[in-house]
Amino acid sequence: MTTVLALDAGQTGVRTQLLLDGTAGAVQEFDGVLTDRPVLPQLAEVVRRSLATTAATDVEVAIGSSGLTDDMTAEALLELLADGPVTAVHLAHDSTTSYLGALGDVPGVVVAAGTGVVTLAVGLERVARVDGWGFLIGDAGSGYWIGRAGLDAVMRAHDGRGPATSLTEPAVAEFGDLEGAYIELQADEHKVSRIAAWARRVNEHAEAGDAVCREVLHAAGRELAGSVLAGMRMVGLPADAPVATLGKVFGSEAVNASFQQELREQLGTPQVVAAHSSGLDGAALLPRVHPSSALAGRIRTARKA
Numbered sequence: 001m002t003t004v005l006a007l008d009a010g011q012t013g014v015r016t017q018l019l020l021d022g023t024a025g026a027v028q029e030f031d032g033v034l035t036d037r038p039v040l041p042q043l044a045e046v047v048r049r050s051l052a053t054t055a056a057t058d059v060e061v062a063i064g065s066s067g068l069t070d071d072m073t074a075e076a077l078l079e080l081l082a083d084g085p086v087t088a089v090h091l092a093h094d095s096t097t098s099y100l101g102a103l104g105d106v107p108g109v110v111v112a113a114g115t116g117v118v119t120l121a122v123g124l125e126r127v128a129r130v131d132g133w134g135f136l137i138g139d140a141g142s143g144y145w146i147g148r149a150g151l152d153a154v155m156r157a158h159d160g161r162g163p164a165t166s167l168t169e170p171a172v173a174e175f176g177d178l179e180g181a182y183i184e185l186q187a188d189e190h191k192v193s194r195i196a197a198w199a200r201r202v203n204e205h206a207e208a209g210d211a212v213c214r215e216v217l218h219a220a221g222r223e224l225a226g227s228v229l230a231g232m233r234m235v236g237l238p239a240d241a242p243v244a245t246l247g248k249v250f251g252s253e254a255v256n257a258s259f260q261q262e263l264r265e266q267l268g269t270p271q272v273v274a275a276h277s278s279g280l281d282g283a284a285l286l287p288r289v290h291p292s293s294a295l296a297g298r299i300r301t302a303r304k305a
Helices: 039-051 074-080 096-104 143-158 168-175 178-186 191-196 198-207 211-235 251-266 281-282
Strands: 002-007 013-020 023-031 058-066 086-093 108-113 117-122 127-130 242-246 272-273 300-303
Touching: 002 096, 013 039, 013 281, 023 039, 039 058, 039 074, 058 096, 058 281, 074 086, 074 300, 086 096, 086 251, 096 108, 096 242, 096 281, 108 211, 117 211, 127 168, 127 178, 127 211, 143 168, 143 178, 143 191, 143 198, 143 211, 168 178, 178 281, 191 198, 198 211, 198 251, 211 251, 242 251
Parallel strands: 002 058, 058 086, 108 242, 242 272
Antiparallel strands: 002 013, 013 023, 086 300, 108 117, 117 127
16 A cells, blocks of 8 residues: 655745655645745654654655755755655656646646746656746745735835835835835845835736736746756757646736737747646656656655664
């Protein structure tokens, strides 16, 4: 009997699901990963909490997570879980699990845009990750990027550097004195998800006719398309390779329209397809990726002796 605990660990939230011989149980939800703090202890705590109410033994944990770096090993996570029923760990960046959920183990490109964003291009032999470099130096086109751009537009309107935007009213409602907003945000340990939440407001105000917000969303779409194009070049994919999109950012019609227009201009007739399933489903597939797959080298696995 095979028991797999799958985790989809993002900055806004973590979802887990226990699968017994392929039959999926209920999805549990937890707070997001704080990428400015050690990630593996946070993942270990979610695993413990997810398994707390089950009597399952010999559990394989399969995780797709934001914030992973090369020094975060499956062996280290397995050691943190040594006192429980976990016998194996499969650990990958959430770009890999998003890819598996969206397209499966076939060549193509997946761009996953939520609070952060990462694009993965997979060829027959090569894999290229584009962006996903975090809110400080990357994540172009993400929810955080959009939310920050919206707040930046508010401050530009406030100090005379930019045109007026209807976002000013909700910003004043949230922060009061706009000139103290940056201090309040800097002190908030959840500042990334808080700023990313402004992406929804940017979209709402764009739909209501705010030109500043529309341009933010159009720019986000161009950024996301640029990441797809870069990935395709790096792994040698043809222009008709499948491109799948994931994440709440693509719920914006303006972002989608800009994204697809940019791809059409560069590729002619891009094959933008619906994602098959989610990053959580992709995490559950980690133990089944064939060793010959181009993605196999991106999965870190450790087993108890």
